[in-house]
Amino acid sequence: LVANFNGRCHMNLLNVMLFSICNQLVKNPKTMSMVQDLMKKGAVEELKKCFSSRMEFGTAGLRAAMGPGISCMNDLTIIQTTQGFCQYLEKSFGNLKERGVVIGYDARAHPPSGGSSKRFASLASAVFVSRGVPVHLFSDITPTPFVPFTVSHLGLCAGIMVTASHNPKQDNGYKVYWENGAQIVSPHDKGISKAIEENLEPWPESWNTEEALKSSLLKDPYQDINTQxxxxxxxxxxxxxxxxxxxxxxxxxxxxxxxxxxxxxxxxxxxxxxxxxxxxxxxxxxxxxxxxxxxxxxxxxxxxxxxxxxxxxxxxxxxxxxxxxxxxxxxxxxxxxxxxxxxxNELGALLGWWVFHCWKQQNSDAGAVKNLYMLSSTVSSKILRAIALKEGFHFEETLTGFKWMGNRARDLLDQGKTVLFAFEEAIGYMCSPSVLDKDGVSAAAIAGEMISYLATTNTSLSQKLAGIFEEYGYHISKNSYFICHDQDVIRSLFERLRNYSGKKDSYPVECGRFSISAVRDLTTGYDSNQPDNKAILPTSSSSQMITFTFSNGGVATMRTSGTEPKIKYYTELCTAPGNSDVTSLKKELDELVDAIVENFFEPQKNKLQPKPE
CATH class of the missing domain: 3.40.120.10 (Alpha-D-Glucose-1,6-Bisphosphate, subunit A, domain 3)
Incomplete structure (x- = not known):
């Protein structure tokens, strides 16, 4: 390997590469073949991408391309991640060996590297079994919601789902759930990440999937969970x-x-x-x-x-x-x-209306509504807030991502509250507290029933949505994104917004013809709406997120994605109930979005890719 590099690679990088290669490639000939091909081509930059920096474990777990090296999803990085996670669980739960974990996987596979969701799930199982931890490993592919459901249903310590959801075909991921049935939040991510760094060398039995699959510690929950x-x-x-x-x-x-x-x-x-x-x-x-x-x-x-x-x-x-x-x-x-x-957002309005409609039919006690909650993320439509104000139930918004809604739902349920519905604009819906995460399977059946019910009144979904807006106020959204792989460009774009007049913490006061009335920056913790200018919602310096409120009632949020190379923007304008001038509302929103793109994105536009048509 050293000879093939001909001295073109920095020695420290080569040491990292050699450590990773020795530990994984002899176990996986396909991954070794990929590296050998890159070496023969002298593809130094590609090799650097694979081996120079480790994937960062966060609240979203891991998500990256399958392939060789510590920046990719492969046999070795799965073992290292699971060893760290296992050790963290051992420290967190004295009864881990009694309760155990669940592991599920989707159908992703990457023949060039020999990686697949099933293979990764088997390796993760071997790690836990080697430590005497019971593993409920699904014997076949499952939807992601089955994993958090199993954690709650069986009272397990944690769950792992091997999936990259809707990412491109070469990607895979490692999604983690805590004992409460919700995705992990801080500080678990930092604790797990530290434990991974402390357990990089594979344990002797971590590779032994054949023995693990024969172990009495391994159980298959597929039939039971499919029924329950x-x-x-x-x-x-x-x-x-x-x-x-x-x-x-x-x-x-x-x-x-x-x-x-x-x-x-x-x-x-x-x-x-x-x-x-x-x-x-x-x-x-x-x-x-x-x-x-x-x-x-x-x-x-x-x-x-x-x-x-x-x-x-x-x-x-x-x-x-x-x-x-x-x-x-x-x-x-x-x-x-x-x-x-x-x-x-529109489907969120329809499903939110429907589950509340069904709840009202089932509950004659007028006071029960005060115990009822709905949730949505801060970048989603505020239609649930409008419904809640009129109907008398509680609405809360959380940070972006179902990890926040799931954990908040768990807190409310533990207080004896009823959490009826939660959603995020990225087509994620929690229609049942049986799964404290987004669930497209239950949402499909509940949507099917809503469609059948509306048909009995000769009402289309579009007509019903218009009726909801007539009753609670029109909520018009316009969301999109730019693709950017360069972190320096992303940082520069957001720092410009934080120092808009050339001074530190001088956010813009206008955007084109639109006046800005408030700014909330959940990267730095600044919120001009609060008396002390400190944000109430949790902040994270590792991600970018700024929300602008405009004098015309419009709200716009710009943020980076935790799982994709995107800068996303979300905008919404609302009317009061009974105001049906949708044409003017849409025109105003279109002009606001154009102004945001022109004033906030334009300086970096030549370094950004627009959303594909």
Whole structure:
């Protein structure tokens, strides 16, 4: 290896490479072959990307490309991560060896490197078994929501889901849940990261997946959880007779992921007629051959085959899961013949209205509403707040990500409160406290029941959404993103906003013709709306997030993604209930977004890639 590099690589980097190579490549010939090919090509920069810096473990766990090196998802980095996680759990729980953990995986695979979700799950299991920890390892692919459900249902210490959700096909991830059934939050991420650094050398038995799979410590929860999960979500089925008689036709696509069988089972649990499955996309396929991006949030491009099947079968609604089935998208055919893809905020409004409507039908005690809560993330629509103000229940907003909503929901449930619904604009919905995370399987069945119910009143989803806005105020959102792989560019863009007039902490007071009335910076902890200028919501110096409130009532947030190389922006304008001048509202919002792009992004525009069409 040294000879092949011909002295072109810094010695420290070479030492890191050699350590990693010696520990992993002899165990995985495919990964070794990838490195040998790069060495032969003299691809120093590519090798540096693979070996010069370790993936950072955060509250989102890990997510990166599969391949060789400490910056990628591979056998070695999975073992190192699991060893650190296992040691952290040993320190956190005295009864870890009695309670155990659960491990699930999706269908991702990367033949060039020999990596796959199933392989990584087996290695993680071997690490825990080697330490005498019981492991509930699913024997087959599952949707992500099954893992947090299993943690809660079996009272386990933790859960791991090996998935990269909707990321490109070469990526994989390692998502972690705590004993409360929610994703980890700080300080667990820092504690686990430190433990990983302290346990980089593989333990002798960590590679021995064959012995681990024979161990009495290994259990398969697949059949039990498959039964118990659907029993749990059946509690949220309120119109069984309508479901049985409904003639509504629905198309469902799992976008080459794991969702097909589970959504079919969810519809059956609700006595709904099974949705038509998009044949080309219903079976798991890690190549995602029919889509450019396996992300239904991207809209029509991912749903083309669904629309074609709907036209053929006479279906009026399309439901789509992302590949690990924790998110849900929905589209409806309009009278014009065109298809309307609902935004995450619009579907959040519909589902929020529906679960509250069903709750009211089941609860005659007027005082019970004071014990009721709904949640959404700070970058999501405030439609739930508007509904809560009129209907009398509680609304709370959290930081971005279901880790925050899940943990807050757990706190409220422990206080005896009822958490009815939570959502984030990125098509994530928690319709049942049985899963304290977004769940595209239960959301699909609950959406199916809502669709069937509305059909009995000859009301389309679009009409119902307009009715919700008429009653509670129109909430119009416009969200998008720029792609940026350069962290220096991202830092420069946000620092410019923090020092807008050339002075430190001098945020902009206007954006084009729009006056800014308040600024909240959850990277630094600044909030001009608070008496002491200190933000109430938690802050994180490792991520960028600034929210601007405008004098016209508009709100805009710019933030970086924790799992993708994106700078995202979210905007919303609202009207008072009864004000239906949507045309003027949309025009005002369009102009506000144009001003934000021109004034806040323009200085770096040549270094940013716009969202793909």
């Amino acid at each position: 999960y659907f029993k749990a979500i059946q509690k949220h089925c309120h119109h069984r007779e309508i479901n049985k008689s409904s003639e509504v036709k629905i198309v469902h696509t799992s976008v080459h992921g794991v969702g097909h069988a589970f959504v079919q089972s969810a519809f059956k649990a609700f006595d709904l007629h099974p949705p038509y499955a998009v044949e080309e996309q219903k079976d798991p396929d890690p190549e995602f051959p029919t889509v450019k991006y396996p992300n239904p949030e991207e809209g029509e491009g991912v749903l083309t085959l669904s629309f074609a099947l709907a036209e053929k079968e006479g279906a009026t609604v399309v439901l789509a899961n992302d590949p690990d089935a924790d998110r849900l998208a929905m589209a409806e055919k309009q009278e014009s013949g065109q298809w309307r893809v609902f935004t995450g």
